[in-house]
Amino acid sequence: MRLPNDDVLKQSSRYLELIGGKAMSTPEKEAFIGETIEAYERFVNRGFLTYRKSVTEAGQFAALEWSGEGAVLKDLLGREYIDALGGYGIFSAGINHPKIVQAVQQQMGRMALNSQELLEPWRAGLARLLAAVTPGELGCCFFINNGTDAIEGAIKLARLYTKRNLFISTLGGFHGKSMGSLSLMGKASFREPFAGGLQDVRFVPYGDADALDQLMCILEATGQQAAAFVVEPVQGEAGGVVPPDGYLQRVREICTRHGTLLIADEIQTGMGRTGKLWGVDHAGVAPDIMCLGKSIGGGVMPLSAFISTPKIWEVMIPNPIIHSTTFGGNPIACVAGIAAIHVTLEEDLPGQAAVKGEYVLKELARLQQAYPQVLKGSHGKGLLIGMEFPTDELGYRCAAGLFKRGVLVAGTYSKARTIRIEPALGIPQKLLEEMVGRLEETFKEIAG
Numbered sequence: 001m002r003l004p005n006d007d008v009l010k011q012s013s014r015y016l017e018l019i020g021g022k023a024m025s026t027p028e029k030e031a032f033i034g035e036t037i038e039a040y041e042r043f044v045n046r047g048f049l050t051y052r053k054s055v056t057e058a059g060q061f062a063a064l065e066w067s068g069e070g071a072v073l074k075d076l077l078g079r080e081y082i083d084a085l086g087g088y089g090i091f092s093a094g095i096n097h098p099k100i101v102q103a104v105q106q107q108m109g110r111m112a113l114n115s116q117e118l119l120e121p122w123r124a125g126l127a128r129l130l131a132a133v134t135p136g137e138l139g140c141c142f143f144i145n146n147g148t149d150a151i152e153g154a155i156k157l158a159r160l161y162t163k164r165n166l167f168i169s170t171l172g173g174f175h176g177k178s179m180g181s182l183s184l185m186g187k188a189s190f191r192e193p194f195a196g197g198l199q200d201v202r203f204v205p206y207g208d209a210d211a212l213d214q215l216m217c218i219l220e221a222t223g224q225q226a227a228a229f230v231v232e233p234v235q236g237e238a239g240g241v242v243p244p245d246g247y248l249q250r251v252r253e254i255c256t257r258h259g260t261l262l263i264a265d266e267i268q269t270g271m272g273r274t275g276k277l278w279g280v281d282h283a284g285v286a287p288d289i290m291c292l293g294k295s296i297g298g299g300v301m302p303l304s305a306f307i308s309t310p311k312i313w314e315v316m317i318p319n320p321i322i323h324s325t326t327f328g329g330n331p332i333a334c335v336a337g338i339a340a341i342h343v344t345l346e347e348d349l350p351g352q353a354a355v356k357g358e359y360v361l362k363e364l365a366r367l368q369q370a371y372p373q374v375l376k377g378s379h380g381k382g383l384l385i386g387m388e389f390p391t392d393e394l395g396y397r398c399a400a401g402l403f404k405r406g407v408l409v410a411g412t413y414s415k416a417r418t419i420r421i422e423p424a425l426g427i428p429q430k431l432l433e434e435m436v437g438r439l440e441e442t443f444k445e446i447a448g
């Protein structure tokens with residue numbers, strides 16, 4: 001309902017005071033929490049409140065995220081949570097990494113966004129750095145603000161280069177929810193309501209290179225060819241699903257043999273998450289196009305990119321705005337990306353993820369032996385880990401039990417019975433041990 005301007009000014013002034021750090025008494029905080037819930041109900045989406053209630057115990061759904069540092073976040077009432085979710089993969093460098101925040105603040109003090117007319121130095125600088133850290137001939141970049149747009153761009157680039165419009169994706173794969181990227185989604189419930197408008201895509205089981213080869217042979221025999229095969233090196237939203245050894249090497253060989261581009265979706269696996277800088281590094285494979293997102297913005301700015309080889313990029317040259325966006329490649333996001341790459345290498349975040357991931361998986365194997373009726377299994381690479389519960393209900397109970405104990409986790413997009421563990425890669429070992437301890441308490445409680 002439209003309100004008089006004076007009312008809007010009063011409300012926005014109040015918000016600005018709180019943003020500015022105005023202190024609140026406990027009753028004021030409680031009132032603010034109530035107001036926020038009401039705004040979610042009326043103006044955001046009350047379905048989200050229903051979801052929060054399903055993964056928390058009595059009344060706790062109303063926690064308001066307020067501040068954070070490293071692998072710990074705090075709600076408005078000052079309660080601390082070990083962040084074992086990492087903002088679904090954006091906080092690989094931790095929450096508010098000081099070096100990344102500082103770089104962004106410095107750039108903001110100069111100019112936050114750009115005219116889009118002059119040359120943007122940090123876009124160029126970040127592209128140069130990415131060319132230096134990505135595999136093979138990858139070296140030409142386009143920047144946008146979220147993962148789905150990176151996939152959209154990759155789809156357009158592959159169509160432009162190959163002049164084909166058929167794609168292949170994997171069951172269980174997740175590549176975003178805008179119309180193009182949604183076409184690649186390996187799960188019916190998100191696709192069905194929009195089926196009519198989706199890009200033509202065929203699916204193969206994840207991890208099955210023979211199935212991919214067979215599909216490509218069938219396509220060829222029927223006079224068709226795919227523009228690209230899109231694949232995550234480890235499936236992230238599916239909950240840390242690791243393909244068999246040798247899979248990506250075979251995928252690379254099959255794509256090359258059939259003249260189909262290989263698009264690696266590194267939006268979640270990139271920037272050290274799986275224990276190497278890129279998920280494809282485990283296989284020593286160079287894709288034709290790579291999509292980056294989430295933690296490339298250092299957990300401070302939204303940033304994503306697609307990057308390809310100079311040869312493929314030629315199709316973008318004649319009309320350099322054949323693909324363009326207002327905010328893509330803006331200075332503060334690119335500065336965050338530069339700082340994120342610096343921190344990732346300087347702190348050896350991939351190496352830390354490898355060691356800590358092994359520790360967590362070992363502990364989960366122990367807990368599975370101790371509580372087989374609760375934990376059915378676990379899998380993952382580096383700090384991209386999924387725990388499998390026998391039922392969705394047990395998954396919800398585990399998430400709620402952990403939340404009660406101050407550990408933040410979440411289910412996957414496909415099922416609540418898979419719970420992910422995806423903390424900051426630099427999470428201190430002591431905090432990981434604390435997290436495992438709270439997991440054990442939760443399992444003990446559920447086992448009764």
Ligand SMILES: Cc1ncc(COP(=O)(O)O)c(C=O)c1O
Nearest residue numbers: 146147148174175176236267268
């Ligand atoms: C592998 C992968 N691709 C694409 C996306 C979509 O990214 P965004 O949510 O930033 O659009 C995600 C998000 O979870 C992802 O994990």
